[in-house]
Amino acid sequence: MISSIVSKVKQKRIAQLVAKGKRLDGRALMEYREIKIEPSIIERAEGSAQVHIGKTQVLVGVKIETGEPFPDIPDQGVLTVNAELVPLASPTFEPGPPNEDAIELARIVDRGIRESKAIALEELCIQPGKKVFIVFVDVYVLNHDGNLIDASALAALTALVNTKMFNYEMKNDEIVKKPGYKPLPVRNYPVAVTFAKINDKLVVDPWLEEEHVMDARLTITTDKDGKICSIQKGGSGYFTTQQILEAAKIAKEKAAELRKLVVKT
Amino acid sequence: MPTFFEEKELVTPGDLLAEGEYMAGENTYRENGKIFAARIGLVEYENRRVRVVALRGFYVPRVGDTVIGIVVEVGFNGWEIDINAPYVATLRASDVLERGYRPQKDNLLSILDIGDLIVAKIASYDRGSNPRLTINEPGLGKVSRGQLIKVTPTKIPRIIGRKGSMISMIKRETNCRITLGQNGLILISGRKPEDEQLAIMAILKIEEESHTSGLTDRITKMLKKEKEARKNVQT
Amino acid sequence: MSKPEKLLDKKGLRLDGRKLDELRPIKMEVGILANADGSAYLEQGRNKVLAAVYGPKEVHPKHLALPDRAILRCRYHMAPFSVEERKSPAPSRREIELSKVIRDALEPAVFLEYYPRTSIDIFIEILQADGGTRCAGITTAALALADAGIPMRDLVVACAAGKADGKLILDLMDLEDKYGEADVPLAMMPGINAVTLLQMDGSLTLEEFEKAIEMAMEGCRKIYEVQKEALKAKYVTVKEETEE
Numbered sequence: 034m035i036s037s038i039v040s041k042v043k044q045k046r047i048a049q050l051v052a053k054g055k056r057l058d059g060r061a062l063m064e065y066r067e068i069k070i071e072p073s074i075i076e077r078a079e080g081s082a083q084v085h086i087g088k089t090q091v092l093v094g095v096k097i098e099t100g101e102p103f104p105d106i107p108d109q110g111v112l113t114v115n116a117e118l119v120p121l122a123s124p125t126f127e128p129g130p131p132n133e134d135a136i137e138l139a140r141i142v143d144r145g146i147r148e149s150k151a152i153a154l155e156e157l158c159i160q161p162g163k164k165v166f167i168v169f170v171d172v173y174v175l176n177h178d179g180n181l182i183d184a185s186a187l188a189a190l191t192a193l194v195n196t197k198m199f200n201y202e203m204k205n206d207e208i209v210k211k212p213g214y215k216p217l218p219v220r221n222y223p224v225a226v227t228f229a230k231i232n233d234k235l236v237v238d239p240w241l242e243e244e245h246v247m248d249a250r251l252t253i254t255t256d257k258d259g260k261i262c263s264i265q266k267g268g269s270g271y272f273t274t275q276q277i278l279e280a281a282k283i284a285k286e287k288a289a290e291l292r293k294l295v296v297k298t
Numbered sequence: 299m300p301t302f303f304e305e306k307e308l309v310t311p312g313d314l315l316a317e318g319e320y321m322a323g324e325n326t327y328r329e330n331g332k333i334f335a336a337r338i339g340l341v342e343y344e345n346r347r348v349r350v351v352a353l354r355g356f357y358v359p360r361v362g363d364t365v366i367g368i369v370v371e372v373g374f375n376g377w378e379i380d381i382n383a384p385y386v387a388t389l390r391a392s393d394v395l396e397r398g399y400r401p402q403k404d405n406l407l408s409i410l411d412i413g414d415l416i417v418a419k420i421a422s423y424d425r426g427s428n429p430r431l432t433i434n435e436p437g438l439g440k441v442s443r444g445q446l447i448k449v450t451p452t453k454i455p456r457i458i459g460r461k462g463s464m465i466s467m468i469k470r471e472t473n474c475r476i477t478l479g480q481n482g483l484i485l486i487s488g489r490k491p492e493d494e495q496l497a498i499m500a501i502l503k504i505e506e507e508s509h510t511s512g513l514t515d516r517i518t519k520m521l522k523k524e525k526e527a528r529k530n531v532q533t
Numbered sequence: 534m535s536k537p538e539k540l541l542d543k544k545g546l547r548l549d550g551r552k553l554d555e556l557r558p559i560k561m562e563v564g565i566l567a568n569a570d571g572s573a574y575l576e577q578g579r580n581k582v583l584a585a586v587y588g589p590k591e592v593h594p595k596h597l598a599l600p601d602r603a604i605l606r607c608r609y610h611m612a613p614f615s616v617e618e619r620k621s622p623a624p625s626r627r628e629i630e631l632s633k634v635i636r637d638a639l640e641p642a643v644f645l646e647y648y649p650r651t652s653i654d655i656f657i658e659i660l661q662a663d664g665g666t667r668c669a670g671i672t673t674a675a676l677a678l679a680d681a682g683i684p685m686r687d688l689v690v691a692c693a694a695g696k697a698d699g700k701l702i703l704d705l706m707d708l709e710d711k712y713g714e715a716d717v718p719l720a721m722m723p724g725i726n727a728v729t730l731l732q733m734d735g736s737l738t739l740e741e742f743e744k745a746i747e748m749a750m751e752g753c754r755k756i757y758e759v760q761k762e763a764l765k766a767k768y769v770t771v772k773e774e775t776e777e
Contacts (some may be wrong), residue, residue: 133633136626148734249637251731261742264717264733267633269640271727277746281739308768310761311642311679312687312724325684327644334724336644336684338764353768354682356570356589358648384589384603384651425649426600452682509768510775 048232080196084188088178093188102165110157114143116172123177145223145254148262153218179240186225224288253284309335323349357451357481359429366479387429415441444487451482456508471521472497540697561763571681575673579663584673586681589651602645607636611659638720638730664707691720692752694745719749
């Protein structure tokens with residue numbers, strides 16, 4: 034790979050095409066790249082999934098451990114989302130603690146799950162104020178070709194839906210594992226849909242070269258009832274009200290399509 | 299082709315100043331046939347040209363400007379000068395020595411040391427490289443005495459006044475030599491510290507009241523009154 | 534603080550007596566820190582926010598400089614004493630994310646292309662927090678940028694709308710943010726009708742969302758007027774005094 038910088042000629046081409054309602058890779062403005070979902074591919078993890086959106090590839094692993102609850106919500110389990118932009122995924126990713134991009138990514142995924150109440154955290158309490166289950170969702174970006182948010186959110190949802198918790202019983206205040214598993218109590222299915230604004234037009238699922246050209250980014254996460262549960266604007270440009278409302282409407286439709294890939298109804 | 303403010307009215311960034319066949323001048327910008335303010339200041343409509351005389355701003359170098367600067371670094375080939383601008387300026391040893399610079403023999407520190415004050419001119423400057431200074435003109439070079447004050451650079455024209463009227467008046471009334479740097483630094487040196495004090499007072503008052511009218515008169519009056527008061531104390 | 538039984542009373546008023554679409558009392562002051570190139574202070578309800586701008590200036594470290602424009606850097610930070618339980622002064626993940634979205638909200642307003650190879654640094658300190666501090670931070674930082682004389686397309690102003698006890702409300706305070714049903718912070722450049730920050734947490738239907746952003750924008754427009762007056766205040770007073 035020579036460089037992550039898109040040549041000026043290509044930038045211009047992408048912008049001109051979008052103005053005509055076309056995209057460099059042949060997609061329609063509101064068309065996703067091909068999506069492939071592989072659940073439960075890491076046996077060591079309680080839940081896992083790999084999602085490909087075009088060449089973007091994200092792996093999510095879910096681990097379940099026990100620990101202390103937050104003091105202000107003593108009777109609920111804990112959800113923790115972390116994202117790693119591992120250096121093997123892009124020449125622009127560097128080793129080290131999560132940077133602001135990784136933190137933002139993790140927090141967008143986190144908010145989708147949390148705000149839609151996807152996990153019944155109240156069912157993950159073992160002993161109020163003392164012991165609860167902690168759900169660790171680790172997002173691992175393996176190849177970055179744009180739209181990491183939607184791929185990560187979709188992989189996280191798939192992993193959670195397929196997460197198995199061990200059975201246990203309490204003996205003298207100690208947890209003793211018992212044979213057999215039960216599913217993690219997942220009650221809602223949040224799906225993130227991301228738009229890029231290029232040349233004053235919206236496109237869905239931007240790939241990397243479009244992300245380099247875009248003025249701004251808008252992610253809208255909707256739940257199984259079509260309600261909006263989380264939004265994040267990013268990038269150094271702006272949106273008009275009309276663009277935001279258009280995006281919200283399309284996000285709801287697209288999310289319903291994506292949800293079918295994860296949850297068979 | 300309407301305009302939306304009175305001449306010299308106070309405007310803030312984002313204020314719509316004019317629409318239609320106007321040209322966007324200093325501190326304004328044009329978008330979709332409309333001209334907006336980009337800085338806080340006083341709007342002026344002159345021959346279809348809209349501009350804002352900024353009340354807040356910083357110095358951006360222009361070739362030919364006289365500036366006052368402080369030596370902040372001495373390097374192999376010259377000096378780096380802080381000129382109160384987004385960019386640090388350079389002064390090359392070969393330009394100062396007016397002959398070939400001989401790194402083995404010439405001691406740059408003996409010419410200009412860190413902390414030294416200079417009056418210089420911007421010799422060259424563009425978007426791609428930092429400004430380069432020259433001191434090879436009469437009146438330029440190292441400064442050894444006087445007091446330095448700092449004002450908002452956008453107010454320098456007001457301190458100069460129309461055809462230099464304001465600054466000549468202050469020089470006359472206070473008997474001080476005053477060097478104005480376009481970069482907002484001003485060097486004042488008088489025979490007595492009281493004279494310098496008086497000049498500084500006048501300049502700071504202009505800075506604060508630059509956007510008001512009748513300023514020259516008020517400053518003249520103030521200086522005369524102050525001088526009178528001081529005379530009375532002495533006798 | 535523990536969860537209140539209700540966020541709205543029988544008359545439909547909020548815990549602090551406000552109507553649904555009423556802003557908290559707000560005041561701003563510009564140019565209050567001597568060292569900074571631009572600065573501002575804001576109080577919105579019990580929020581107390583300070584912002585300072587340095588630059589444009591040489592970039593340190595140098596390799597971060599861009600050849601064709603200035604870089605905008607932003608740090609949103611909460612003072613340890615700003616909240617009920619002491620907050621560790623080390624930047625949290627929330628603060629790192631907010632620093633980024635606030636930068637993204639301010640950047641469209643600044644003519645960065647005028648000053649290549651430089652940086653403009655924005656520091657926002659939350660001295661006391663009571664909900665809506667990212668919005669208050671944006672409003673304050675925009676004033677500090679204008680005070681630094683940095684050319685801008687417009688001031689940026691921010692305000693949140695949300696939902697509590699089934700009703701849409703404006704300018705959420707901490708309790709409403711924590712225990713309400715939704716929070717929609719929004720920043721915009723009102724002069725050119727551009728939304729530069731939009732986030733949402735909670736649960737809203739499409740119709741509610743549309744109404745919420747309308748409400749937030751209306752709040753923004755009101756705060757924008759206060760912002761402009763604050764920027765002009767110093768000059769207006771001097772003018773009045775001298776021209777009496």
